[in-house]
Amino acid sequence: MNAGTEKLEAINEMPxxxxxxxxxxxxxxxxxxxxxxxxxxxxxxxxKSKSLVVIGGSGSGxxxxxxxxxxxxxxxxxxxxxxxxxxxxLSIKKRNQLMHKFGMLFQGGALFDSLKIWENVxxxxxxGQQMARADAYYVAIERLRAVGLxxxxxxxxxxxxxxxxQKRVSLARAIATDPEIIFFDEPxxxxxxxxxxxxxxxxxxxxxxxxxxxxxxxxxxxxxxxxADEVAMIYKGQIIWQDDVQNLDNSGNxxxxxxxxxxxxxxxxxxxxxxxxx
Amino acid sequence: xxxxxxxxxxxxxxxxSLLARVVTSPIDVCQAxxxxxxxxxxxxxxxxxxxVETIARGFAPPFYGRQIxxxxxxxxYYSLPVxxxxxxxxxxxxxxxxxxxxxxxxxxxxxxxxxxxxxxRELAPVLAGLMVAGRVGASIAAEIGTMRVTxxxxxxxxxxxxxFKYLIAPRVFTGTIMLPVLVLIGDIIGVFGGYVVSVYTLxxxxxxYISQTWDILETMDVVSGLIKAAAFxxxxxxxxxxxxxxSARGAQGVGAATTNAVVSASILILISxxxxxxxxxx
Ligand SMILES: Nc1ncnc2c1ncn2[C@@H]1O[C@H](COP(=O)(O)OP(=O)(O)OP(=O)(O)O)[C@@H](O)[C@H]1O
Ligand SMILES: [Mg+2]
Numbered sequence: 356m357n358a359g360t361e362k363l364e365a366i367n368e369m370p371x372x373x374x375x376x377x378x379x380x381x382x383x384x385x386x387x388x389x390x391x392x393x394x395x396x397x398x399x400x401x402x403k404s405k406s407l408v409v410i411g412g413s414g415s416g417x418x419x420x421x422x423x424x425x426x427x428x429x430x431x432x433x434x435x436x437x438x439x440x441x442x443x444x445l446s447i448k449k450r451n452q453l454m455h456k457f458g459m460l461f462q463g464g465a466l467f468d469s470l471k472i473w474e475n476v477x478x479x480x481x482x483g484q485q486m487a488r489a490d491a492y493y494v495a496i497e498r499l500r501a502v503g504l505x506x507x508x509x510x511x512x513x514x515x516x517x518x519x520x521q522k523r524v525s526l527a528r529a530i531a532t533d534p535e536i537i538f539f540d541e542p543x544x545x546x547x548x549x550x551x552x553x554x555x556x557x558x559x560x561x562x563x564x565x566x567x568x569x570x571x572x573x574x575x576x577x578x579x580x581x582x583a584d585e586v587a588m589i590y591k592g593q594i595i596w597q598d599d600v601q602n603l604d605n606s607g608n609x610x611x612x613x614x615x616x617x618x619x620x621x622x623x624x625x626x627x628x629x630x631x632x633x
Numbered sequence: 634x635x636x637x638x639x640x641x642x643x644x645x646x647x648x649x650s651l652l653a654r655v656v657t658s659p660i661d662v663c664q665a666x667x668x669x670x671x672x673x674x675x676x677x678x679x680x681x682x683x684x685v686e687t688i689a690r691g692f693a694p695p696f697y698g699r700q701i702x703x704x705x706x707x708x709x710y711y712s713l714p715v716x717x718x719x720x721x722x723x724x725x726x727x728x729x730x731x732x733x734x735x736x737x738x739x740x741x742x743x744x745x746x747x748x749x750x751x752x753x754r755e756l757a758p759v760l761a762g763l764m765v766a767g768r769v770g771a772s773i774a775a776e777i778g779t780m781r782v783t784x785x786x787x788x789x790x791x792x793x794x795x796x797f798k799y800l801i802a803p804r805v806f807t808g809t810i811m812l813p814v815l816v817l818i819g820d821i822i823g824v825f826g827g828y829v830v831s832v833y834t835l836x837x838x839x840x841x842y843i844s845q846t847w848d849i850l851e852t853m854d855v856v857s858g859l860i861k862a863a864a865f866x867x868x869x870x871x872x873x874x875x876x877x878x879x880s881a882r883g884a885q886g887v888g889a890a891t892t893n894a895v896v897s898a899s900i901l902i903l904i905s906x907x908x909x910x911x912x913x914x915x
Pocket of ligand 2: 417418419462540
């Protein structure tokens with residue numbers, strides 16, 4: 356039995372109060388849309404101040420998993436522990452407090468198009484933390500610079516920016532409030548290779564310097580190797596593999612191997628053929 | 634499948650009617666009716682919960698002043714031309730129509746009264762409500778629907794801001810306050826329209842037209858119209874928000890939300906207008 360499988364078994368054990376809690380712990384999370392069983396029992400553990408990258412095919416439910424953690428979608432079954440606290444079925448008030456711990460970069464950016472760029476970045480500070488607008492403005496400018504955007508864009512509206520620039524603004528907004536746990540849903544898609552590397556560095560720095568815990572979803576293997584402490588692969592609604600990033604290349608899991616090598620033939624394609632999907 | 638229905642196929646083969654495909658047995662009919670009724674009550678329940686949540690959360694701080702100001706401009710100020718045009722032409726046509734009718738009874742003196750009562754009690758609130766449903770209800774549903782579809786509402790929630798407080802309550806609050814203001818202005822403009830036609834086209838004396846207007850008008854006529862307007866403002870904005878908030882995914886979802894918002898608001902305005910009138914003047 357290789358190390359990856361052992362780790363997966365440790366993750367699959369029932370959550371208990373005794374051992375020191377991981378920052379995030381999903382246990383048996385299920386979600387179905389109509390007849391589409393998207394999540395079929397997700398088990399995932401994310402230690403404090405670590406960076407976990409989740410990989411998996413398009414449509415495998417990665418974004419849905421993030422939305423379950425954030426409480427935007429209520430799972431049909433299972434538990435989600437944040438810092439040892441069960442968060443499924445939390446009251447609106449407690450959920451609101453919990454949200455202060457989170458930062459989220461949405462896959463589509465999700466910038467508020469009626470607000471200026473700097474107001475977008477400062478939104479969590481002004482509305483969530485009641486910071487004065489003038490102070491929040493300077494923080495926003497600072498954050499924008501960190502993602503490679505100058506002062507010039509601050510007064511523009513999201514529709515005036517390119518897709519990649521919007522993505523970076525969205526990233527700046529996600530980290531503006533210094534959250535404890537940050538979720539990045541495909542942070543580097545749509546960026547040029549240089550800017551992608553800047554963003555990878557930024558994520559790494561955020562985890563290292565702010566001590567934040569990060570969960571990143573990406574298809575970009577360069578990004579995986581750069582930002583991940585641990586890697587997990589989601590397949591058919593379950594986590595089929597999770598281990599340290601060093602073991603990614605000798606995972607011993609043929610699904611992971613096919614995915615990271617990006618080969619057209621392999622067990623994933625075979626399964627899809629069997630299911631009549633291709 | 635082909636075997637069991639082959640007999641039926643032979644009959645239907647030449648002309649497969651839509652009805653035959655939808656309704657195949659009495660049980661299906663019952664199921665269809667039952668399903669419609671159930672989904673209606675499901676929607677009604679969701680709508681009521683939505684209203685309760687809007688009111689409950691809207692009255693608790695924090696309040697978003699900037700959002701309210703934006704809505705006052707959007708809903709109130711920018712609706713002025715539409716409501717004004719509607720009112721002035723309604724008043725003018727009322728004067729013309731009642732003149733053709735009343736000359737047959739030699740009752741031209743009643744025109745001023747007919748114009749002012751029709752405008753204040755019925756036409757200004759209902760027509761303004763319908764116009765605002767088309768203008769404001771549609772744009773609210775489209776804006777909030779787009780925010781839903783592009784995950785902006787999810788983003789609000791993750792930034793610890795309640796979409797009910799930030800998006801919905803300001804719109805509903807402003808709509809409920811601003812529509813009476815619009816209707817009051819519409820009342821004045823509408824009566825003025827009737828005055829212009831009566832004096833300049835029909836040859837009434839200005840002074841007697843104005844005094845006839847004042848003589849017949851009672852406070853309750855105007856107040857009841859304004860209360861109706863407040864109800865209609867609530868209906869238009871809450872339906873816009875509700876349909877936008879629950880918009881299905883994609884551009885089609887937003888389109889459907891917009892249509893549903895306008896249609897449901899318009900019908901609810903006409904229905905509630907009847908019941909409000911009954912309450913006021915029974
Ligand atoms: N709100 C929803 N209603 C219905 N189905 C949904 C909803 N959200 C997601 N789905 C479905 O769930 C499945 C997983 O979607 P998800 O967005 O999580 O994929 P993903 O793994 O993030 O893919 P990608 O890498 O392309 O972003 C898809 O089949 C999608 O159609
Ligand atoms: Mg996704």
